Amino acid sequence: MKVFRSHTGLVAPMDRANVDTDAIIPKQFLKSIKRSGFGQNLFDEWRYMDHGEPGVDNTRRPLNPNFVLNQARYLGATVLLARKNFGCGSSREHAPWALQQFGFKVIVAPSFADIFFNNCFKNGLLPIVLAEPEVNQLFDTLFATPGLKLHIDLARQVVEVPGAESYRFEVEEHRKQSLLNGWDEIGLSLLQADKIRAYEVARQIKEPWIFS
Amino acid sequence: MAQSLYDKLWDAHRVHDEADGTALIYIDRHLVHEVTSPQAFEGLEINGRKLWRINSIVATADHNVPTTSRKEGIADAISRLQVETLDANIKKFGVPVYFGMNDARQGIVHVIGPEQGATLPGMTVVCGDSHTSTHGAFAALAFGIGTSEVEHVMATQCLVAKKSKSLLIRVEGQVGCGVTAKDIVLAIIGKIGTAGGTGYAIEFAGSAVRALSMEGRMTVCNMAIEAGARAGMVAADEKTIAYLRGRPHAPQGTMFEQAAYYWRTLKSDDGAIFDRVVELDARIIEPQVTWGTSPEMVVSIDGNVPEPNKESDPVKREAMERALQYMGLNPGTPMAQIKIDKVFIGSCTNSRIEDLRAAAGVVKGRHIAANVKLAMVVPGSGLVKRQAESEGLDKIFLAAGFEWREPGCSMCLGMNDDRLSPGERCASTSNRNFEGRQGAGGRTHLLSPEMAAAAAIAGRFADVRQIL
Numbered sequence: 001m002k003v004f005r006s007h008t009g010l011v012a013p014m015d016r017a018n019v020d021t022d023a024i025i026p027k028q029f030l031k032s033i034k035r036s037g038f039g040q041n042l043f044d045e046w047r048y049m050d051h052g053e054p055g056v057d058n059t060r061r062p063l064n065p066n067f068v069l070n071q072a073r074y075l076g077a078t079v080l081l082a083r084k085n086f087g088c089g090s091s092r093e094h095a096p097w098a099l100q101q102f103g104f105k106v107i108v109a110p111s112f113a114d115i116f117f118n119n120c121f122k123n124g125l126l127p128i129v130l131a132e133p134e135v136n137q138l139f140d141t142l143f144a145t146p147g148l149k150l151h152i153d154l155a156r157q158v159v160e161v162p163g164a165e166s167y168r169f170e171v172e173e174h175r176k177q178s179l180l181n182g183w184d185e186i187g188l189s190l191l192q193a194d195k196i197r198a199y200e201v202a203r204q205i206k207e208p209w210i211f212s
Numbered sequence: 213m214a215q216s217l218y219d220k221l222w223d224a225h226r227v228h229d230e231a232d233g234t235a236l237i238y239i240d241r242h243l244v245h246e247v248t249s250p251q252a253f254e255g256l257e258i259n260g261r262k263l264w265r266i267n268s269i270v271a272t273a274d275h276n277v278p279t280t281s282r283k284e285g286i287a288d289a290i291s292r293l294q295v296e297t298l299d300a301n302i303k304k305f306g307v308p309v310y311f312g313m314n315d316a317r318q319g320i321v322h323v324i325g326p327e328q329g330a331t332l333p334g335m336t337v338v339c340g341d342s343h344t345s346t347h348g349a350f351a352a353l354a355f356g357i358g359t360s361e362v363e364h365v366m367a368t369q370c371l372v373a374k375k376s377k378s379l380l381i382r383v384e385g386q387v388g389c390g391v392t393a394k395d396i397v398l399a400i401i402g403k404i405g406t407a408g409g410t411g412y413a414i415e416f417a418g419s420a421v422r423a424l425s426m427e428g429r430m431t432v433c434n435m436a437i438e439a440g441a442r443a444g445m446v447a448a449d450e451k452t453i454a455y456l457r458g459r460p461h462a463p464q465g466t467m468f469e470q471a472a473y474y475w476r477t478l479k480s481d482d483g484a485i486f487d488r489v490v491e492l493d494a495r496i497i498e499p500q501v502t503w504g505t506s507p508e509m510v511v512s513i514d515g516n517v518p519e520p521n522k523e524s525d526p527v528k529r530e531a532m533e534r535a536l537q538y539m540g541l542n543p544g545t546p547m548a549q550i551k552i553d554k555v556f557i558g559s560c561t562n563s564r565i566e567d568l569r570a571a572a573g574v575v576k577g578r579h580i581a582a583n584v585k586l587a588m589v590v591p592g593s594g595l596v597k598r599q600a601e602s603e604g605l606d607k608i609f610l611a612a613g614f615e616w617r618e619p620g621c622s623m624c625l626g627m628n629d630d631r632l633s634p635g636e637r638c639a640s641t642s643n644r645n646f647e648g649r650q651g652a653g654g655r656t657h658l659l660s661p662e663m664a665a666a667a668a669i670a671g672r673f674a675d676v677r678q679i680l
Contacts, residue, residue: 093358122360
C-alpha cells in the first residue's frame with residue numbers, strides 16, 4: 001500500500017451530491033487491463049466537449065470550460081471537496097485510480113459510498129469524512145478564497161485551513177496505520193495463514209459442501 | 213442472545229479478530245469477471261503469490277461480450293484483449309470453473325452463480341462488482357469489492373473488514389396485480405434514498421418479501437447497493453432450498469439434506485436487534501418509474517415529474533434541476549406522457565426466466581410502437597436463453613418486434629456495442645440511471661420487465677395494470 005502521512009494542497013470543489021463512479025470514470029475506460037493511465041479520463045463526460053474513447057489523444061480534445069477542474073483557479077488541485085455520498089454506484093477501483101492519477105491525494109466529503117471509501121484506502125488516496133456543516137463551511141471558504149490550500153495530517157487526524165480553522169476527523173485505526181506505514185495488507189493477512197487453515201479445517205467438518 | 217441473520221453469517225466467518233474491531237473474514241465463493249480481475253491476477257504474479265483456493269472461484273466473461281452473433285468473436289480490440297486476458301489467467305492459474313464467452317452456460321455473473329448452485333446459503337460471496345449483493349437472496353453475506361480486495365481474496369481467501377450496522381427493511385402485505393419485486397425495491401430506494409443504506413447490511417423481510425420467488429428476492433437484493441448498502445439479504449426458507457435442489461454445484465443426495473438442515477437456521481431469531489428498522493406497506497406500492505439520474509428519483513407510473521421549486525433543500529433542488537435538464541423533462545409532466553426511443557430488458561437485476569416470462573406475457577399478440585427504434589431482450593445466461601426458447605418466448609418477442617440477443621451485461625452499462633446515443637430515452641429493467649450509464653448523453657428510466665414491455669407497446673410509459 002502507498003504511504004500517506006500528511007499533505008498540503010490546492011483545493012477544488014465538486015459541488016454536487018451523489019457523484020457516482022460512472023461519472024468519475026466512464027465504462028469505456030474500464031476495458032484497460034492496466035492499473036495506470038486513467039487520470040486523463042477522470043470525469044471524462046463532464047470534462048471534455050466531445051465523446052472520449054480509449055486510445056484517443058486526450059490533449060487534442062476540446063475541454064469544457066464550464067467544468068470546474070478546467071478552471072484556471074483550480075488547476076493543480078490535489079484536494080477535492082465534495083458533497084454527500086461521493087463515489088456511489090459501481091465498485092470499479094478505476095475510480096480512485098483515476099482520481100489519484102489525475103493528482104488528487106485527499107477527498108473531503110460529508111459521506112462516501114462504502115465500496116469507494118474502501119477502495120481509496122487501498123491506493124493511498126485519503127477519503128475524509130467531516131460533518132455536513134463543516135463541509136458547508138469549507139465550501140464557503142473555498143469559494144471566497146482563491147488559491148485556498150488545506151493541510152491534512154493523518155497522524156493527528158486533522159484538516160487545517162492554514163492560519164484559520166481546524167477540523168478533526170475520524171479514521172479506523174487499521175486503515176490509519178496501513179496508510180502511515182505503507183503496509184502490504186495481503187502480506188499482513190498471510191501472517192495469519194495458520195489461523196486461516198485451521199478455520200478451513202473446522203469449517204470443512206461443519207459445512208463440507210462449501211469446499212467440494 | 214437473539215441473533216440477526218447478519219450476526220450469524222458474520223460470526224460464522226470470523227477467522228481472526230483484531231484489537232481495533234476489525235476481523236479477518238473468510239470468503240467462501242469468489243465470483244470473477246473480466247473487468248475487475250486482470251490487475252488482481254497481475255498483482256499476484258508480480259508478488260509471486262498463488263490463489264489460496266482455486267475451487268472457490270467461479271468465473272465468466274459478461275461485461276464486454278457482444279450480444280449479437282459471437283461467431284466472429286469480439287470486434288472491439290480492447291474489449292477482446294480484456295476477455296482474452298481472463299481466458300489466459302484462468303488457464304495460467306488453473307481455475308477449474310470457467311464459463312467462457314462461448315460456453316453454453318456463460319452469462320451475467322450474478323445470474324449464473326445461483327443458476328449453477330454456486331451460491332449457497334450461509335456462504336460469504338464476493339465479486340469485483342457492486343451487484344454482488346444479489347446473492348444475499350440466498351441468506352448469504354454477499355458484497356462487492358474493488359480490485360485490490362479481489363487480489364486479497366485470491367491470495368488469502370480472506371478480507372479485512374469491520375462489521376456493518378444492521379438495517380431491517382420489513383415490507384408487509386400483499387402487492388397488487390402488476391406490482392413486482394422491482395417496484396418493491398425501487399419504492400424502498402425512493403423512501404430511504406441512495407445513501408439510506410450506507411454503512412449498513414440490509415435484511416429484507418416481511419410477508420411481501422417472503423411471498424417473492426427466489427428470482428424476485430434476487431432482484432430486491434441486487435439493488436441493495438442502489439440504496440447504498442454493500443449487502444442485502446433474505447432469510448432462507450423452503451423456497452431457497454427448493455431452488456437449489458439438483459443444481460450442478462449445490463451439494464447432492466444426503467449431503468444436500470444435511471446442508472438444508474443447517475440452511476433452515478439461517479434467519480433472524482425472534483427478538484434480534486437491528487440498528488435501524490424501516491417499514492413499508494406493500495399494498496400501497498404501485499408500478500414505479502424513475503424520472504431522474506439517481507435511482508432514488510422515482511415515482512409511481514400515475515405520478516408526475518416532480519417540481520424542483522417545491523424542494524426546500526438547496527442541494528437537492530439543484531440536483532433535481534440538473535437531472536431534469538439532463539433527462540430533457542419538464543416539471544409536472546405526467547410520467548405516462550413521456551415517449552421513449554429504446555427498450556432494454558436484461559441485466560443482473562431483471563434477466564432471469566421469470567422476468568422474460570412476465571415481459572412476454574405483456575407483449576404477446578402485440579407489437580412495439582412505431583416510435584420505438586429498438587427494443588431488445590438480453591437473457592441473463594445461456595441457460596436462461598435456452599429455457600426461454602424452449603417455452604417459445606423468443607418467438608413472442610420477435611413477433612412483437614423485439615430483438616432476441618445473446619447473454620451478457622449489455623446495455624445496462626454499455627461496455628460492449630449496446631449503447632444509447634445522446635438524447636435517446638430508454639425504458640430499462642437495469643439498476644442505474646446515472647448520467648451516461650447506458651451511453652454518453654443517454655436517458656435511462658428504470659422499471660420492471662412488465663412495465664418495460666408495456667412501454668415498448670405504448671411507445672411511452674404506460675401502466676401495465678391497464679394492459680394485463
